[in-house]
């Protein structure tokens with residue numbers, strides 16, 4: 001009887017170990033979920049990442065890999081609003097009344113980008129803007 005009890009206690013101790021390890025991990029997961037949910041409404045992390053990939057693929061030939069800085073040809077464009085990005089990238093135009101940073105016409109249009117990619121670019125360029 002005493003032996004059986006000892007075994008039962010041992011089993012409990014063994015069982016408890018992983019449980020106590022799982023709990024902090026679960027807490028971290030919940031905290032992370034809450035943190036992501038907090039910034040998720042206006043800037044979903046996946047949209048930022050998708051936008052970064054579009055930027056790296058299509059823009060850094062001329063713009064700086066850090067959009068807060070001027071690039072080899074293009075100016076700093078961090079924080080550019082979606083309308084400006086769409087007009088420039090798709091039509092080489094500017095929104096009505098917008099005063100361009102440069103008077104040059106050296107940018108090339110990339111008309112193949114989809115509206116969703118323009119959305120993601122805008123989310124990315126807003127997210128990386130240094131205030």
Ligand code: HEC
Pocket residue numbers: 054055058059060061062063073074075076077080084085088089099100101102103104105106107108110121
């Ligand atoms: C071939 C080089 C080149 C590429 C590629 C390029 N740009 Fe540009 N971009 C420029 C230059 C140069 C200007 C300045 C105006 C001009 O000379 O056309 C500019 C201006 C801009 C502006 C206007 C800045 C302002 O506020 O006046 C935006 C926004 C912009 N680019 C976004 C982009 C995005 C987003 C991409 C990628 C999808 C991109 N550009 C790809 C060269 C480029």
